[in-house]
Structures are given as C-alpha cells and as structure tokens.
Amino acid sequence: MSNYTYVEFSVEDSVGHLRLNRPEKKNAINDQLCLEIEQVFLNMPAEVRVVIFSGAGPEFCSGLDLLEHRARQGLEVVKHSNMWHRTFGHIQNSGLPVVAAMQGAVIGGGLELATCAHVRVAEKGTYYRLPEGRHGIFVGGGASRNVARVIGAGRMTEMMLTGRDVDAEEGYRLGLSHYVVENGESLAKARELADIIKTNSEHSNWAMTTGLRHIDSMSHDDGMFTESIICGITQTNPEVQARLDKFLNRKKQAEQ
Numbered sequence: 001m002s003n004y005t006y007v008e009f010s011v012e013d014s015v016g017h018l019r020l021n022r023p024e025k026k027n028a029i030n031d032q033l034c035l036e037i038e039q040v041f042l043n044m045p046a047e048v049r050v051v052i053f054s055g056a057g058p059e060f061c062s063g064l065d066l067l068e069h070r071a072r073q074g075l076e077v078v079k080h081s082n083m084w085h086r087t088f089g090h091i092q093n094s095g096l097p098v099v100a101a102m103q104g105a106v107i108g109g110g111l112e113l114a115t116c117a118h119v120r121v122a123e124k125g126t127y128y129r130l131p132e133g134r135h136g137i138f139v140g141g142g143a144s145r146n147v148a149r150v151i152g153a154g155r156m157t158e159m160m161l162t163g164r165d166v167d168a169e170e171g172y173r174l175g176l177s178h179y180v181v182e183n184g185e186s187l188a189k190a191r192e193l194a195d196i197i198k199t200n201s202e203h204s205n206w207a208m209t210t211g212l213r214h215i216d217s218m219s220h221d222d223g224m225f226t227e228s229i230i231c232g233i234t235q236t237n238p239e240v241q242a243r244l245d246k247f248l249n250r251k252k253q254a255e256q
Contacts, residue, residue: 006033008056009040015194016040016048016096023057028065029109031080034087041090049198049205051094052190053117054101060126061110066135081140084109088142091116092213095206097197101190102126102177112141114176115150118209119193122177123186128166130159149216150175203237 008019020027100117151174211230215223
C-alpha cells in the first residue's frame with residue numbers, strides 16, 4: 001500500500017487499485033488529492049496492466065471541495081483548471097486501461113473524473129449530477145470534452161442548467177456507465193473486468209485506450225491515417241504476432 005494522504009494505492013496480481021480516501025468529505029477533490037492521483041500515475045509500477053478506480057465509503061466522489069474554493073484571479077483559475085486537465089490526462093493517456101467502480105454520488109468533478117475511465121461500473125444506487133449552474137460556475141476539469149463526448153453537448157447542457165440527478169439506469173442508457181450492478185458489488189465487478197482486460201496484449205490495450213480517443217477528435221482522413229499507423233505498430237509486435245499464430249494454429253488443429 002502506497003503512502004498518500006487522500007488516496008490509497010495497492011497492486012495485486014498486476015491490477016492496481018486507486019481508491020479516493022476522503023469518505024468524511026464524500027471524497028471531494030481538493031488540490032492535494034488531485035495531485036496525489038497524478039503522482040500515482042507518474043510512479044505507476046511496471047507490473048501494473050490495469051487500474052481500478054474507486055471511492056472509500058458510500059460515495060464515489062462529490063466533486064470539487066467547495067470548502068477549499070477561494071477567490072482567484074482569472075489567470076489563477078486557468079492554471080488551476082490546467083492542473084485538473086493535466087492530472088486527468090494521465091488517467092486517459094497512460095496506456096493502461098482504467099476501470100471505475102462507482103457508488104452513491106458522482107457529482108461535478110467526480111463525473112469529470114469518472115468519464116476519464118475507459119470502463120465504468122455503477123451500482124444501482126449511483127446518481128450523477130452537474131450542479132455548476134446552481135453554484136454559478138462552469139466545469140473546469142475537462143467535462144466539456146469528456147462528459148459531452150459520452151452523453152452529447154445537448155444533454156450535458158440540460159444537466160448543468162437544471163442540476164437534476166440522473167439515476168443509475170438513465171446513466172446507463174446515456175453511457176455514463178457500461179454496467180449496472182447491485183449495491184455493494186461494483187468493486188467485485190470491476191475486478192472481474194480488470195482480470196479479463198489484463199490478459200489482452202499490452203500493445204492492444206495501449207492502442208485502444210489512447211488511439212481511439214485521439215482519432216475521435218481528428219478529421220476523417222487524419223483519423224484513417226492514424227488508425228493505419230497504430231494498426232501497423234500493434235500487429236507487428238512480436239507478442240501480438242505470437243498470439244495471432246497461436247490462434248491460427250488452434251483453428252488449424254481443430255479442422256484436422
């Protein structure tokens with residue numbers, strides 16, 4: 001178990017587990033917690049193939065810690081937002097698949113954090129909210145790209161304007177989660193999925209978690225060009241070639 005103040009990180013059988021650990025604050029994100037997440041990804045052990053994200057206590061994450069919110073000048077606000085973007089960018093671009101196990105509140109910055117994960121599991125009691133309109137602020141942790149990419153700018157606008165709660169079933173239909181499980185079972189499901197994902201080729205996992213996101217923001221022609229390059233890098237790797245050969249030989253043996 002790594003030594004941090006607001007997060008816990010452990011590794012078991014090549015699966016890392018990063019847990020937000022401010023249950024008394026509903027895992028609200030302050031600056032130090034955000035920077036500790038960054039440090040986990042910057043110092044990720046080489047043996048880790050998949051990372052699970054979860055929150056201690058009954059809530060996944062209630063978003064920005066407004067008690068630590070203070071008046072900032074415009075440039076200071078920009079730099080603070082940049083820090084969140086940088087940290088969350090590590091989650092998206094590390095090349096490691098990230099599986100989020102969500103329960104309870106997934107609010108504001110917590111939703112921005114959750115949508116950085118490549119696979120998301122929600123418990124039936126999970127609910128989502130974008131309360132920025134009520135607070136007189138705007139998203140600053142990447143939601144305008146990451147949340148909007150999942151549910152569309154129109155739906156995101158509606159959620160921000162109304163500040164309403166979206167329950168687990170509606171969140172599943174919108175794409176905020178890929179799985180919905182019984183209360184108390186999100187972490188076990190996340191571990192089940194992580195154990196499947198870790199058996200994939202490391203190169204394929206890298207390509208899927210980084211390539212698709214970048215291609216999505218490119219023009220059609222640039223995306224097709226990039227796809228071909230990633231395909232070439234991935235499929236010519238010796239490990240991947242060995243996997244393909246094993247699969248083809250198995251088919252040949254079955255036909256004999």
